[in-house]
Amino acid sequence: MKYTRGTIAALLAGVTLIASAIPLKTDVAHSNVSAVFKQMNVPVESKFKSFNAQIDYDAAHPDKATARVDIDTASFDIGEAEYNKEVAGKDWFNSAKFPKATFVSSGIKPVGAGKLNVSGKLSIKGKTQDVTFPINIKAEGGKQVFEGQLPIKRLAFNIGEGEWKDTSMVADEVVIKFRIAAGQ
Amino acid sequence: MQRYTTPAIVLHWLIAVLIIGAFTLGLVMTDIPGISPTKLKYFSWHKWAGVTVLVLATVRLLWRLKNRPPELPEAMPAWQRGAAHGLHHLLYVLIFAVPLSGYFYTLAAGFPVVYFGLFQLPVLIAKNPALAETLKPIHYWLNMIMAGLVGLHVLAALKHQFVDRDGTLGRMMPGRSH
Numbered sequence: 125m126k127y128t129r130g131t132i133a134a135l136l137a138g139v140t141l142i143a144s145a146i147p148l149k150t151d152v153a154h155s156n157v158s159a160v161f162k163q164m165n166v167p168v169e170s171k172f173k174s175f176n177a178q179i180d181y182d183a184a185h186p187d188k189a190t191a192r193v194d195i196d197t198a199s200f201d202i203g204e205a206e207y208n209k210e211v212a213g214k215d216w217f218n219s220a221k222f223p224k225a226t227f228v229s230s231g232i233k234p235v236g237a238g239k240l241n242v243s244g245k246l247s248i249k250g251k252t253q254d255v256t257f258p259i260n261i262k263a264e265g266g267k268q269v270f271e272g273q274l275p276i277k278r279l280a281f282n283i284g285e286g287e288w289k290d291t292s293m294v295a296d297e298v299v300i301k302f303r304i305a306a307g308q
Numbered sequence: 309m310q311r312y313t314t315p316a317i318v319l320h321w322l323i324a325v326l327i328i329g330a331f332t333l334g335l336v337m338t339d340i341p342g343i344s345p346t347k348l349k350y351f352s353w354h355k356w357a358g359v360t361v362l363v364l365a366t367v368r369l370l371w372r373l374k375n376r377p378p379e380l381p382e383a384m385p386a387w388q389r390g391a392a393h394g395l396h397h398l399l400y401v402l403i404f405a406v407p408l409s410g411y412f413y414t415l416a417a418g419f420p421v422v423y424f425g426l427f428q429l430p431v432l433i434a435k436n437p438a439l440a441e442t443l444k445p446i447h448y449w450l451n452m453i454m455a456g457l458v459g460l461h462v463l464a465a466l467k468h469q470f471v472d473r474d475g476t477l478g479r480m481m482p483g484r485s486h
Contacts, residue, residue: 164352165422203418203437210343293345 147180148306151267157195157302161278162295169301174199177304181261181268186240191229191270193302197222197248215285222249238262246274248281267307274300309475310378317482319368323361323403327458330357331451355414355421358407359429365403372400381474395461402454409447416440 158171174196181189198212198219212219229244235258243256259272277296278284284294311317337350380389411429414421418435422428433439468476 163348163419165425165428166352166419167428168419170418203435203440206341207343287345290345293348 147178148268148308150177150179151305151307152176154265154267154269154305155303157193157300157304159200160299160301162297164293165295168202170200170202172196172199173201177306179268179270179304179306181270181306183268186234187232189229189232189240191227191232191242191244193227193304195225197225215288216283218249225249227255242272246276249283251281253280264305267305270302270304270306272302274302276300309381309479311479311481312377313371313375315371316368316375316377317480319364319371320480321482323364323368326357326361326364327403327406327454330354330361331455333357334451352422352425355410356424358410359421359423361403362407362411365400365407368403369400378479381468381472381476383472383474384476392464395457395464398457399454399461402450402457406447406450406454409443409450413440413443413447416443 152175155175155177156171157175158169160167160169162168172195175194177191177193179189179191181191196219197217200208200211200217202208202211211217214220217225225246225248227244227246229242231243233241235241238261240259240261241256242259243254245252246255247253253276255274255276257272257274259270262269262271276298278294278298279289279291279296283298288294312320333350333354337347337354340347340350380392384392411421412433415431415433416436416439418437418440420428420431465477465480468474
């Protein structure tokens with residue numbers, strides 16, 4: 125078969141069509157998930173170093189989008205190995221028993237330009253809650269960037285047991301912040 | 309013998325108590341393995357004490373620049389005067405350097421200071437784990453040097469009080485006037 129300009133163009137168009145139908149590939153290097161908590165009123169922001177996001181998003185049909193984020197709870201990095209070990213331990217994430225925190229979307233609604241309202245189930249440490257939060261979408265370097273924050277109460281997920289239930293030491297309110305860059 | 313001014317005496321002893329408290333807390337808290345609420349509480353108290361030392365040290369330095377300290381005993385040999393002045397200068401440097409090194413260490417580690425849990429103090433530098441690793445031993449060794457110099461300072465004061473009996477210590481004691 126002889127390739128002509130026409131067939132190549134048709135092939136490329138076909139590839140593009142197929143590509144827009146498959147899920148986006150997360151660019152981990154340009155994505156991050158962190159949690160902001162207050163320790164004796166000191167705001168501390170720490171990152172989850174390891175997570176995976178699967179986003180199926182087509183700008184033409186945002187309401188058909190789905191998202192799933194899996195976070196390795198043991199990868200929460202407060203800045204010191206000793207602390208990280210404690211936080212992966214039984215009283216906090218209990219990463220040995222619950223290695224992943226997961227968010228699975230159940231409904232995504234566009235609410236204005238570049239904004240979506242996302243609902244879904246957040247599971248941490250064996251507890252699941254229905255959550256809804258807004259996210260912003262923008263195009264950056266040929267990728268889609270999904271950005272937002274989700275405030276939660278740590279005690280609703282048993283994060284911080286025993287003496288750590290004391291919210292005067294570590295506040296109940298925790299904000300999960302994320303920025304996921306994904307493209308084809 | 310002439311005494312220090314009352315503000316100078318008050319500032320000296322307040323700073324002395326806070327330094328001993330913060331230093332002791334520093335040793336105790338870093339000895340607690342892992343993390344516990346008690347450990348985090350001690351860290352906060354340690355930082356509050358350190359920041360308070362920094363504020364009082366600033367007031368003290370300004371006061372010192374406007375108010376000459378009382379004369380040393382006339383009988384004191386020149387080398388002792390030189391040593392006393394040198395040691396006092398070093399202690400002045402350290403009551404700034406020790407809390408400042410700790411302040412920047414905690415900022416570099418990503419933990420800003422919320423004074424008495426009430427308001428956040430300026431975050432002058434961004435979180436920087438590499439810088440935190442550098443500042444940690446600096447903060448530690450500045451403390452150890454200060455501990456050594458405070459030891460010398462106390463020994464010298466006691467020697468003047470009980471060996472020389474020359475009234476040097478009385479100049480810094482509250483409520484006693486000769």
